[in-house]
Amino acid sequence: MKLFPKLTNPHVIGVIFLVVLLGLQELKVTECRVISEYDEKVEYYSAIDCRKHSAFLTDFGAVGDGKTSNTKVFEYAIRNLSQYGNDGGSxxxxxxxxWLTGSFNLTSHFTLFLQNDxxxxASQDESEWPSLPVLPSYGRGRDxxxxxxxxxxxxxxxxxxVITGCNGTIDGQGSYWWDKFHKDELxxxxxxxIEIMFSNQIQISNLTLINSPSWFVHPIYSSDIIIQGLNIIAPIDSPNTDGIDPDSCSNVRIEDSQIISGDDCVAIKSGWDQYGIKFGMPSQHIIIRRLKCVSPDSAMIALGSEMSGGIQDIRVEDLTAINTQSAVRIKSAIGRGGFVKDIFVRGxxxxxxxxxxxxxxxxxxHPDPSFDPKALPIISGINYSNVVANNVTYSARLEGINGDPFxxxxxxxxxxHNVGNKLQWNCSDVEGVTSNVYPKPCELLPEKEGKFDCYFPDDKLPIESVDLKTCSFVSGLLF
Structure with missing residues (x-):
């Protein structure tokens, strides 16, 4: 009897990588608790705010057979509950x-909670997905x-x-969209x-997200965001399935999550070429910590490539990657403009x-040929410390821009350790210093006398001081 399936399915391979990554330990995804007393169940969870009113999706006639569309039910339920926005929320x-559904919109002072199981x-019927204009900082659609x-x-x-749960699942059924993308039929x-725009005080937590059609979590033009306790899984060859992409966002906390992806596990963005420059909203004051990543063809964290509104004050610590193309990667180009500066990575x-x-x-x-070839990005103040790596092909590939060095x-x-090539450091158009680095870096990054640690800020970002409240609801009751 075969103990394992033939390892040709990327999804199967990805799940095995995740098990290895976590050291064969049980996933810790949530702190939700269910307490039963007689015929009532009280379910507890953590959130930025608790709600006075609650209802179940089935109270509005939803059918959970995986075949019946519930798009109108979600829309009606959320519209009905929105009346409580000024009365303690819902x-x-x-x-x-x-629960099969197409796209639906959220409301303010609102929590969407997915129970265990x-x-x-996501519907694969395109008629259940409304169209939207292109994003102003991008100037066109990506596909x-x-x-x-x-x-x-x-x-x-x-x-x-708040979008949270007790490890409930959101399944994007992305294969339909990936196939259309590969056939150029979009x-x-x-x-x-998940996409939240022009908003503030956002929490996305304690969920399993699988098989998104494209990016998984995309907060854009928003602030005061907490993303934590997510398990994000897509086949490692699925196109553009970035895990978490804060885009022109500020005051963001991303933590305690695991991502298997066909693209970057996290990508910080701020608009594309002339459109991002004109929109001018940077991504800034972001902390990423205790992140685990598998992405054989992409980065654990990417800064860019759409960074034309600027990226600054990014703090990254305590990261783990396995079978991933690169760790923290900066992606830019002539025509981007903008900046990537004050980047701090340790551990x-x-x-x-x-x-x-x-x-x-x-x-x-580039979005189109109208980008400005004189718009050069500024890449400066990039700090890495306390890194251990094994089974590496190249230590570094650092390529700035001629006349515009990083x-x-x-x-x-x-x-x-276990480096695979003699030429370990490939550097051009970069400037900086190193300390206590093995193997020896390139000449453009000389060893500075006396050992030192690269700078990491001591202060806390405001989002780090936000404590979650313990909230509860009673199963089966509307109150």
Whole structure:
């Protein structure tokens, strides 16, 4: 009898990588608790705010058979509950079952809660996905130049929104969209799984997200965001399935999550070429910690490539990657403009990597030919410390731009084992210093006398001081 299936399915391979990554330990995804007393069950969870009113999706006639469309039910339920926005807010509970739905919109002062064994299943009927205009900081869709499909779970101009659960699942059923992408049959850009725009006070936590049509979690033009306790899984060859992409966002906390992806596990963005420059909203004041990543063809964390509104004050610590192309990668190009500066990374444990350090000044994808060839990005103040890497092909590929070098690079306390090539450091148009780094860095990053640690800020970002409240609801009751 065969103990394992033939390892040709990327999804199966990815799950096995995740088990290895976590050291064969049980996933810790949530702190929700269920307490039964007689005929009532009280379910506890953590959130930025608790709600006075609650209802179950089934109270509005939903059918959880995985076949019946519940798009109108979600829309009606959320519209009905929105009346409580100024009276303590509302909670919509998705109970166990498979709840097929197309895109639906959230409301303010609202919590969407998925109980254990609840699955929101994305429809593959395009008629259930409304179209939206292109994003102003992008100027066109990523897959097609015109509009884009609304995300499965969408919201704009909201305040105080929570998407959480007791490890419920949101399944994007992305294979339909990936196939159309590969066949170049898309007239609109693929939907994301979750997108929140022009909003503040956002929490996305304690869920399993699988098989998004494109990016999984995309907060954009928003602030005061907590993303934690997510398990994000897509086949490692699925196109553009980034895990978490804060885009022109500020005051963001991403933590305690595991991601298997066909693209970057986390990508910080801020608009594309002339459109991002004009929109001018940077991504800033972001902390990423205790992240675990598998992405053989992409980065654990990417800064860019769409970074034309600027990226600054990014703090990254306590990361683990296995079978991932690179760790924290900077992607930019002539025409991007903008900046990537004040980047602080410490504590990375890397296993089976192509590159430990990778910076690119020639990531040349552009929305259209109208970009300004004189718009040069500024890349400066990039700090890495306390890195251990094993089974590495190249230590570093650092390529700035001729006449526009990447400057202020600091790398300290790095040990890279089991290297695969004699030329370990490939550097051009970069400036900086190193300390206690093995193997020896390139001449453009000389060893500074006396050991030192690259700088990491001591102060806390405001989002780090936000404590979650313990909230509860009674199963089966509307109150």
């Amino acid at each position: 909670l919509l509970v998705v109970p166990p079952g498979k 609840a699955v929101i299943l 097609a130049p015109n509009g884009r499909f609304s995300s499965l779970i969408f919201g704009t101009n909201l305040t105080d929104v 007239n609109l850009t693929r939907p994301y799984l 990375m444990n890397l296993n089976t990597m192509k590159y430990v350090f990778w910076m690119t000044g020639s990531y040349g994808s 400057s202020g690079i600091c790398i300290s306390n790095v040990t890279i």
